[in-house]
Amino acid sequence: MGFLTNLINGISLGSVYAIIALGYTMVYGIAKMLNFAHGDVIMVGGYVCFFAMGSLGLPPLVGVLLAVIACTCLGIVVERLAYKPLREAPSLAVLITAIGVSYFLQNSALLLWGADPKAFASVVPFPSITLFNGQLTISSVTIATVLAAAIIMVALTLFTTKTKMGKAMRACSEDKGAAELMGINVNSTISMVFAIGSGLAAIAGVLLCSAYPTLVPTTGSMPGIKAFTAAVLGGIGSIPGAALGGVLLGVIEIFAKAYIGTQLADAIVFAVLIVVLLIRPAGLLGKEIREKV
């Protein structure tokens, strides 16, 4: 049963990584930038939900909704103020700006909400499910996380293949100039992608804090880096790749913790990334970049 428990926990943690990785990969796809502040949006989502539930006494679902709204707005504002002026700048400048935004968000949280850890109350207040005469216990958060990730994946797939805006997003990811010639407003499409990615980060944030209920201003940074790793593992720019990479990474991490050692787990996770990239430089589902000669 230990194996099954670990597998379920791994898939659940991986689902959180997958939700965060989707934001990374979509933003990379359209803006060709690595938004290293993405992880910190998770933390902001966590705090908004924490205060909505704790201080205002709102029901969990309203807390989650507020977190999503706050992070969506945050994503749009950050893109407009920090990244949009750098649209024509070298990618290194954008990367360093993203790291700057990350520190800005962490330190703003420190200033606003203090350094002491907050005990996050689960947003899924249902009892755990016990199976096989009590040998296997699955918490309601675990189930909610996996379900949320699955629903998000299906919704995003439908969005990008069936809707006009979703297709416009793909068109912008491929060729901004050509998309512009079609009458697509590239700037507002990029805004939209930041909004979606940040909204998803809020959902990931409340689910993560529900499973691992300690909230500090740096809560988002490690999951952010792991999710980035997941996006690269799956093939950055690819939506199914982000989901696959996320789940794989979560499972590997939990198994490494269970069977090898807690302290080595992170090292193993990143080692897997290195090995995969040596064999498949574009990631598991990434497209090989065709070199024109």
Next chain:
Amino acid sequence: MSMLKIEDLNVYYGSIHAVKGISFEVEEGEIVTLIGANGAGKSTTLNTVAGLLKPRSGFIEFEGESLVGVPAHKMVSKGIALCPEGRRIFQDMTVRENLEMGAFTRSDRESLEMRTRVYESFPRLKERRTQAGGTLSGGEQQMLAMGRALMSKPKLMMLDEPSMGLAPILVKEIFDIIKELNDQGTTILLVEQNASMALSIADRAYVLETGRVSMSGNANDLLHDKRVREAYLGG
């Protein structure tokens, strides 16, 4: 009144003066071609009209309205479409999705209606509608790029080097289609290096040389002009 009127247009790439005071006009219903060697400023001119580049100075007027400062994504709804150099179709999207993008500013009903018409003009696109754009041959990609530009029901269609990289037989086919589109009422502004082909279907032509208009006139006259023949038609 001319449909498109360009006056004293100056465009720079950084410090390079690519278009040096070009003026020309396109009347409704015409095929006008800009011919000239590589680097003469032909594509720069088209990209500036399309809003992808900003002119340093000069006027661009379309149906009596200034286009200077209008962003590229607003041109389609004014009735201008550019079929860009190198086609630039969306490689990972299907033929059908590429066409849908062409009608981005149109309603779903109009999009469907135009798709039927584009499939009539380009039956090969209909056959390949579920295929990814990147898997098409060069000629088919050019047809897709033209079909995609048509999807917005443009009044003025600008074509940048439609013959580039195509076999002679395909070039002929593409030019026949351009002529046909014009007969159906679309005004055409064509940029070409293949001067003889361009002059054979155009009404009027402008010869561009290092960013300036060096000659202009009736396409048929230019086709038989000694200087044009020597410089662009291989004697």
